[in-house]
Amino acid sequence: MAIAILIAALAGATLALFFQPRWWFPDAISAHAKDYDAQLLFTLWVVGSIFVLAQGLLVWVIFRYRDRGQAPSVNCGSTKLELLWTSVTAMVFLALAFAGQGIWAGVHLKNSDPSALRVEVMAKQFAWSYRYSGADGAFGRVDIRQIDDAGGNPFGIDSKDPKGDDDLTAPILRVPAGRPVELLLKSRDVIHNFFVRELRLKQDVVPGMTIPLHFTADKPGAYEVPCSELCGLGHHQMRSALVVMAPDAFEDWLLEARQKVVLP
Amino acid sequence: MRIFSTDHKVIGKQYIGLALFSVLFGMVLSLIMRFHLVHPDTKVKLFGLLWPDGAPGGQMTPELYLSLMTMHGTIMVFFVLTTAPQSGFGNYFLPLQIGAHDMAFPVLNMLSFWTTALSLLTLLAALIVEGGAPLSGWTAYPPLSGLGKITGPGQGLGQDLWILSIALFCVASLMAAINFIVTVIELRAPDMGYFDMPLTCWGWFVTALISLFAFAVLLAGGILLMLDRNAGTSFFIPGGLIVNDQIQTRSGGSPVLFQHLFWFFGHPEVYIAILPGMGLISTILSVFSGKKVFGYKAMAIALLAIGGLGFVVWGHHMFISGMSPYSSIAFSVLTLAVGVPSAVKTFNWLATLWGGRLRFTAAMHFALGFVSLFITGGITGLILGQPGLDIYFHDTYFVVAHFHLIMGVAAIFAIFAGLHYWFPKMYGRFLHEGLGKLHFYLTFVGVYAVFVPLHFAGFVGNPRRFPDFKEYEFLKSVMPLHIGVTHAAYFLAAAQLIFLFNYFWSQRRGAVAPTNPWGATTREWRDD
Amino acid sequence: MTNVARTGQALLIAASSMFFAAFTSAMVVRRGLSGDWITPLLPTWVWATLLLGPLASWLIQRGHVRPAMAAGAALVSSQLALLAGLRLFVIGEAFFGVLIAAHAAHAVAGVAAIGRFGARASLFWHFVGALWIYLVFLFEVWA
Numbered sequence: 001m002a003i004a005i006l007i008a009a010l011a012g013a014t015l016a017l018f019f020q021p022r023w024w025f026p027d028a029i030s031a032h033a034k035d036y037d038a039q040l041l042f043t044l045w046v047v048g049s050i051f052v053l054a055q056g057l058l059v060w061v062i063f064r065y066r067d068r069g070q071a072p073s074v075n076c077g078s079t080k081l082e083l084l085w086t087s088v089t090a091m092v093f094l095a096l097a098f099a100g101q102g103i104w105a106g107v108h109l110k111n112s113d114p115s116a117l118r119v120e121v122m123a124k125q126f127a128w129s130y131r132y133s134g135a136d137g138a139f140g141r142v143d144i145r146q147i148d149d150a151g152g153n154p155f156g157i158d159s160k161d162p163k164g165d166d167d168l169t170a171p172i173l174r175v176p177a178g179r180p181v182e183l184l185l186k187s188r189d190v191i192h193n194f195f196v197r198e199l200r201l202k203q204d205v206v207p208g209m210t211i212p213l214h215f216t217a218d219k220p221g222a223y224e225v226p227c228s229e230l231c232g233l234g235h236h237q238m239r240s241a242l243v244v245m246a247p248d249a250f251e252d253w254l255l256e257a258r259q260k261v262v263l264p
Numbered sequence: 265m266r267i268f269s270t271d272h273k274v275i276g277k278q279y280i281g282l283a284l285f286s287v288l289f290g291m292v293l294s295l296i297m298r299f300h301l302v303h304p305d306t307k308v309k310l311f312g313l314l315w316p317d318g319a320p321g322g323q324m325t326p327e328l329y330l331s332l333m334t335m336h337g338t339i340m341v342f343f344v345l346t347t348a349p350q351s352g353f354g355n356y357f358l359p360l361q362i363g364a365h366d367m368a369f370p371v372l373n374m375l376s377f378w379t380t381a382l383s384l385l386t387l388l389a390a391l392i393v394e395g396g397a398p399l400s401g402w403t404a405y406p407p408l409s410g411l412g413k414i415t416g417p418g419q420g421l422g423q424d425l426w427i428l429s430i431a432l433f434c435v436a437s438l439m440a441a442i443n444f445i446v447t448v449i450e451l452r453a454p455d456m457g458y459f460d461m462p463l464t465c466w467g468w469f470v471t472a473l474i475s476l477f478a479f480a481v482l483l484a485g486g487i488l489l490m491l492d493r494n495a496g497t498s499f500f501i502p503g504g505l506i507v508n509d510q511i512q513t514r515s516g517g518s519p520v521l522f523q524h525l526f527w528f529f530g531h532p533e534v535y536i537a538i539l540p541g542m543g544l545i546s547t548i549l550s551v552f553s554g555k556k557v558f559g560y561k562a563m564a565i566a567l568l569a570i571g572g573l574g575f576v577v578w579g580h581h582m583f584i585s586g587m588s589p590y591s592s593i594a595f596s597v598l599t600l601a602v603g604v605p606s607a608v609k610t611f612n613w614l615a616t617l618w619g620g621r622l623r624f625t626a627a628m629h630f631a632l633g634f635v636s637l638f639i640t641g642g643i644t645g646l647i648l649g650q651p652g653l654d655i656y657f658h659d660t661y662f663v664v665a666h667f668h669l670i671m672g673v674a675a676i677f678a679i680f681a682g683l684h685y686w687f688p689k690m691y692g693r694f695l696h697e698g699l700g701k702l703h704f705y706l707t708f709v710g711v712y713a714v715f716v717p718l719h720f721a722g723f724v725g726n727p728r729r730f731p732d733f734k735e736y737e738f739l740k741s742v743m744p745l746h747i748g749v750t751h752a753a754y755f756l757a758a759a760q761l762i763f764l765f766n767y768f769w770s771q772r773r774g775a776v777a778p779t780n781p782w783g784a785t786t787r788e789w790r791d792d
Numbered sequence: 793m794t795n796v797a798r799t800g801q802a803l804l805i806a807a808s809s810m811f812f813a814a815f816t817s818a819m820v821v822r823r824g825l826s827g828d829w830i831t832p833l834l835p836t837w838v839w840a841t842l843l844l845g846p847l848a849s850w851l852i853q854r855g856h857v858r859p860a861m862a863a864g865a866a867l868v869s870s871q872l873a874l875l876a877g878l879r880l881f882v883i884g885e886a887f888f889g890v891l892i893a894a895h896a897a898h899a900v901a902g903v904a905a906i907g908r909f910g911a912r913a914s915l916f917w918h919f920v921g922a923l924w925i926y927l928v929f930l931f932e933v934w935a
Contacts, residue, residue, distance in 0.1 A: 003629055006705065007636045010712045014640065023720035023745060025656075026738065040653055047643050054610060054639045061617040062632060065553070066624070072554035073619030081615070082562045082608070089607045096646055097600040101593055103652030108589035125415070125507070144504055144511055189507045190408040190415060191519055193584075193659060197725035197738065200656050206519055206586045207407060208502020224738050228659040228727045230401050232408060232416040233327040236730035368796050442803045450796050480807045484814035487890065497886040499822060516826035516883055521818060528814075 004062040011055035018048065029198040029219040029244065032106055036200040039103050046096060107201065112214035113180035119173060120184045122155055123192035123205040126234030128225070129154040132168040134258055140164015147188070168254075168261050172241040173225070175217060176250035182214040193229035196242050204229055217244040268378070270370035275377050276356030277690065280683075282381060283348035284767075286339050287676075293336040295757055298750040300324050302743070304732035318396055318417075327417040329731035330399035334418075335391065337402030338426065341533065342433055343384055345675050349540035350475075351376065351440050353682050354468040356690065358444065360788035361462050363453030368446040372439050379436035387429035390422040398423040401729060403530070406500040406522050407507075410492045414508045427490050434483035437475050444472035453787075459561060462786045466564045467543020470571040471536050477575070478532040485525030492517070520585050527578035535574040537671050539567060541678025542609060545631045548681050549613055551784045552628040553620025559612040566605035566612075573602040583651040584658055592651040599649040606642055610635065625782070626700025630681035633708050634674050640712075641669030644719065659729075662722025665715050673711045680704075683767070688781045689788055693774030696766050703762040710756030717745050793912045801915040808898060812923065815894065816930065819887040823935075831935045832884045834874060841870045842928055845921020852906060852914045864903035864917070867924065871896040884935065891927055898923070 028034045120131040120139060133139050140163040147156035157164040175181045185194055187207040194213070195202040198221075203213045227238035245253065269275065296311075307322035318328030355373065359366050367373050390397040396418045400409040404426065413420030448469045452461070461469075488499040496514065500522045503515025550557040557563060579587065579595030613635050622628070644666045647653050657663060680703075687695045721742045726733070733739035733746070780789040823829045848863035871892050878885040878892075902920040905913035 002705075003624065003632055006708060007632070010709070011636070011640070014712065014716050017716065017720060020720075023742065024723050026725070036652065036656065039650075040647070043647055043650065043653065047646050050646075051639060051643050054614075054643075055636060057614050058617075058632070058635055058639070061614055061620075062622060065617060065620050065622050067621050070621055072621040074555070075558065075615075075619060076556035077559045077561070082559055082612075085611045086604060086608050090601070090604045093600040093603050093607075093646065094597065097597045097650065100650030100652045101596070104589065104592065104596075104650075104655070107652070107655065108592075144506055147506055189505055190411075191405055195659075195725070195727070197656070202584055202655050202658055204585050207505055208518065209520075209586050211586050224736055226725075226727050226730075226736055230330070230399075230405075230408070230729040233325070233330060233399065235330075236326065236727075236732060237735050239735050369800065438807050442800055442807070445803050446796055446800045449799050476803060476807045477810045480810035481814040484811050484818070487894075488815075488818065491880065491886065491890065495886075496881045498881075498883060499818065499886070502826075514881070516822075516828035518822065518825050521821055521825075524821075525814060525818060 001063065001066060004059045004066075007055060007062070008059045011051070011059075015048065015052065018044065025200075026198050027219070028200065029221070029223070030200075030215055030217050032103070032215060033198065033200040035106065036103055039100055042099065043096060046092065107213075112182040112212065116180035116182040116214060117175060118182045118184065119175070120155065120186065121173070121194060121205070123185070123187040123194070123227070123238075124154065125189050125232050126227075126238040127154075128171070128173075128194075128227075128238065128240035130170045130173045131155050131157075132170065132254070132258075134166020134168065134261065136163060136166060138163045140167050144188075166258060166262050168257050170257070172243055174243045174245055174250060174253060176247040177217055177220050177244050178247065180214060180216045182212055185211045185213060190231045191229050192227050192231050192238065194225065195228040196223055196225055198223045199242075202228055217242070220244045220246055268374055270366075270374045272355045272359050272366045272370065272373060273690075275373050276352055276354070278377050279347050279352040279355060279380070282377075282384065283344050283352055283679075286343035286347070286384065290336050290339040290344060291757055291760070293332050293339070295753060297329060297332055297336065298753045300329055301732060302747050302750045304734060315396070324731075326731040327399050328396070330401075330729065331397035331418045331422070333729065334399055334401050334426075335387070335397050338387060338430075340672065341402055341537070342430070343380075343387075345537035345671055346433075346437065346533070347380065348679050349544075349675065349682075350444075350468060350471050350536065351380075353464075353544070353686065354444060354471075354540060357686065357788050358447060358465055358468050359451070361465050361786050362448065362451060362456055363787055364447060364451035367443050368451055369443050372443055376436045376440040376443065379432055379439070383429045383432035383436060386425055386432060390418075390425040390429070393421045393425065395420045395422050398426050403526060404489070405526075406489060406492060406519050407502075407505065410489060410500050410522075411505075411507060411512065412493055414510060424490070424493065427486050427493075431483055431486045431490075434479040434486065437479045438483075441472040441475040441479070444468055445476065448472075459564065462543070463546040463557060463560065463563055463567075464540070464543040464786075466567050467540040470567045471539045474532045474536050474539070474571050474574065478529045478536065481525060482529035485522060485529070488525070489522065520582070520587055523582050523585055524578070524587075527581045528575075530581060531578040532571075532574045534667070534671060535570055537675050538678075539570065541634065541675050541682075542567065544678055544682050544685070545613065545634050546616070547784075547786065548627050548631040548685055549616045549635075551685075551782050552623045552625060552631070553617050554623075555616060555620045557612070558615035558618075563609060563612055566609050569605040570602060573598065573605070577602050580649055580651075580654070583654045589651075596649055596651050600646065603642070603645055603649070606638075610639060610642075625684070626695065626697050626704060627681050627684035627782075629701055629704040630677045630684060633704065634677040634681060637669055637674040637677060637711070640716070641666060641674055644669075656725070657722055659727055660722040661718045661726045661728055664728050665718035665722060668715050668718075669711075673715065680707075680763070685782070687770065687774070688777030691771050691774070692777060693770055694777050694781065695770045695774060699762055699766040703759060703766065706759035706762070707756065710752060710759055713752035714749050714756055717749050721745055793915065797909075797912050798915060801913070801919075804916060805919045808919070808923070812891070812894065812927075815887070815891055819891075822883065822887070826883075828883060830882060830884050832878065832882070832888050832931070834888070834931055835877070837870075838874065838928055838932070841867060842925050844870070845917075845924050848906075849914065849918050849921050852911055852917060855911065857906060857910050860917075861903050861907055864899055864906065868896050868899045868903070871899070888931055891930075895920075895924055895927055
């Protein structure tokens, strides 16, 4: 009896926590993020119903069949029942699996918009850097031997390549609202991970690979970016920021920042 | 009791003893971690004494936290969950339940245990060598783990010892797996067909089959990692790296390749951790309901299905690793498919209880708790198994909550259930029922209090493997959650003292038990 | 050979096959991923070593334990000679090295097993011999 009550109480408390507003997702700032939230909510309802059903049945059988001197029944199998609950479960689970693939496809199986703003992202122990092309729209070649963090060249832009002369290196990621952005994620030492909660996007940044990640942010604001793959003793301090700006403000910033590069 | 005994009952107890030591060690590490998370700036004299380099002046450094975390995960997964359920209980009771007089290869059995013990010593040695234990987590991804000490403290000799320890563990596990499988195939009593074996035996059998194939791959991966670290190879090390301002000369390797090798082992590993427990729970629910297990054949087939399907879902640990997004979709469908036999088992457990006459012994309490925890922990798998949703939750506390509930709690409850159930057979006495039930209630509340709130830290986006949360504005809101969880963890740990007392006290002073105290029908309870 | 001995060896063979399958798939993936693969050239006499495994198997079946062990030892020696010529920093040679060393370890175990158990360990030895044939074809034909 007591155990039935306890299971009910703990399951109930667990369920209740899903209705508290305090520890939840931050605001969604893109169409993808909103789709994400919809799929998650749908999944939570399905999963929550299964949770209530299963814990409820458990509580009920404990209560109903506690020892009151009754003779136990002799049923020990039913092929029909096995087939029934196996197929129902399979259908529900597979439906969930397929329902969720749209979000994934939207992020990874769709090509980014050709007019997207392309920004290179460089992760290292323990900081993030971003590179914008100059007015020429081209990224200059990089040379690992020319990496100079103190001198403001974390990418190692090759001074011998004129296309790199106007490249802009920045410590935080600024993007215009409403415009597609394509990030090209790179690491120069160990595996890191780029995570923007409000975009509902996360991607491992793997040395030896350049991994694209595209999004369109709708809402201006400053959003914290924590590294989300263990990368060493500074992992928890490898903080960056995504700053989404109104399109005009972004253009102003970009113009001014590019000018500073070309005319030091 | 000779320490190099080849008697399966002695070896079973040795494994249980090793697991008990390991779980206490691992639990203490987790308490230190929980303390540090909520008091990151507090200096603790004891830390300064134990780790003068890692905690100078008593102030724990991030690298020390991460190395303790690495050791916590490694010890718990390998030396607790991959020993007690299978080689602990299995060695003791498999021969008895199938009517064999020992395991097929008793000397090999003894060697398996002592290789496991050597593996544990090797791992613990990492704590005291220069640089300390590695900080790359129990998953040890390269290049962090593959380049030597330039990536961080503990990544030198400490990481080498870690790899060596795991390699020894692989060898020990392979030896044990062969032993278990041959025992089941060849040493069953003449009247015991495969589908006459108790589900506990099915659990050990399928677990051993999984181990045979999984540990072989881990061993291969570990050897390649060791070579990358020490022999100048580049299996996993790509080109163009500059670490700590030093340009690395090796190139061509793939960090993701290591992840494939690791998780090809790593996912079946979690089934190794839970399958013996599932077999045991079936037995205990049946005995204390006074009914046969509902759907015995379906249950046995479900174990086989989980074992088999468990080998094709490893990519769900790697959805956002940079591997092909098409692979992610395939792995996702298979992952949700492997949830089906697990759900089927849950229905069968409920059906076993249905119509029964339930006796609430301490063992039964833990078995019922297992079912509740398996539901709670398993259900979040349906969320994490969708890559589109995992894209937020990966590497957050949501994942930490999920796997702790399933492994760190449900599997542990199965061990407690087994100890209460089989103690009379192992020691001729009962564990104290009252203390057992008290231990259960406090622990059951404690585990929900520790691990359910962590899901919500995950919703906030709280990354895992952070030594502290000071750096981020958005993490300020989860601090009250973490403080609550830490206090719950202290409470939970304290409650385990009841079990410890009960376990050792009852061996000498427990009520004497008859030959078949529970009225069970399996062979180990027979007089002969 | 008892059932226990046969089944035990069969399982050992299964585990070992998985072990080599892991290395093989790692090698296939690694070769495809990066442009730095240079196929190592093994000396032509490696083809002769193919016979040593089956020779030892044949000898063991006939009850000649010592000569079988000698054939096995010859195989291991030739493998050590091959290993000496490999440079680990060249990825192809590193993989070959790992596979040859792993096989040599199995061959040593096989020789010891034949020494200790005679023909009862023959199943494992047949596997060791067959595995070497597979590996040589992997090196010479696929690579």
